[in-house]
Amino acid sequence: MAIAHAHASGMGGLRGAGDLVARMQMARGMRIKEAKEYVAEKLKVSVSELIDPVIMNEVRTDLGLGVITPLPGVAKGIEAKFNIAKVLDIDINCVKRFKERTSL
């Protein structure tokens, strides 16, 4: 059922920019239209490109935002979240804690 919903009406998660739009709903309480426009502006893409896996794979790779296939040397996991926080200009709780717990 999760797959059916994801295909019928989802943004595709890491395949698109679903996780990034979700972060704006969670961090700033934005409704879907505002959240999509905010992310599109930050990524310098159009709103319609946010769900395009071909375009978003390139954009995410270039900006180090994490992709489905974690090739060697590409930002992944917490590394990608450091970049997401910077690109979207938001605080990410675990990134903040990571900085506090390390000598960064």
Next chain:
Amino acid sequence: MGKYFSRMGDGSPIEVTEKEIMADLVTGSEDAADRGKIAPMTKEEYDYLLDVFCMKNKFVSVEQGNEVIMSYDAGTLKIRRVGVNVDRIQALQIYEKLLGADTMELCHVDYSFKPIKPIAGFEQPILEQALLSTQIPLFYGAMPNLGLYSQPDGPFPNPSELLPQGNIKEAQESYEAAIEDSVKDIVYAGTLMYESGADGINLDTTGAAGDADFLAALLATEKLKEKYPDICIEMGMAGEFILGMHSELTYKGERLAGMFPHKQVKMAEEAGVTIFGPVANTNTSKSAAWNLARATTFMKACCEVANIPIHPNMGMGVGGVTVNDQPPVDIVSRSSKAMVEICRLDGL
């Protein structure tokens, strides 16, 4: 007149005419309108839903550009429930990399805040490790579940025994005491998970034990927001209607018993909830068309008054989805499309 494949609310297949579908759409919407004192769907919306049910495709989807965010309750639990033998971090990775999830939730099989309390110290390192190796926003979730606070599972007299005996006041006092303990447990576990780095806390199946359960979740949200103004709280409801098990509880001057989604969301906003997950229950003896029209009527009214993102529950038995263990994609995808496009949802 041609016949179309559809289903009943229990998932069983049926064949129906256009006229029968439309009749069910109208009565389903009017049922919600009558119960919730809200507007039924418009003629354009009935026509749109009729088109959705008459599509010959097995699977349908929203139009490009109308996509929304997916959030999940009991996420890691569902992988274990179907017997896939992976641990919870692997389950999160499966959702992130294989199932197209936009967000995910870590949870324990004993999915309630009370039993989480004594094992929170074992949950935190799992959460912290998951946060290192995943990228999508990660909630920690559980239920307020006030049922666990009454005897024999908890310390307080059981309202379900007191009420049939006519001991109304004693039952109400028991609920009030349970609220106090439940709020402490939610705030305790929520604090630890947020301190471990969770992106949000999901208070799931809120209101399962009625108005006292809902009030506990609202008060816990207030306290967590006071402590951490930036914390994201998602509140998912248990049912469409707040059962008046106590019946006289109020929040910000409003009686909670009897509230439908469009009123529940205003309480959630007052408490500081970030994302609200309303519910419309599925009636197994009515058709899928009847159930979906009814669900969209409730959710549309909720979305219209909301100032926060709305992610309705669309799992088995809610949001127009049929009541059976393997909901068929024909109805799940039709419900998904119609709910998103009619109600202008932010997610589901």
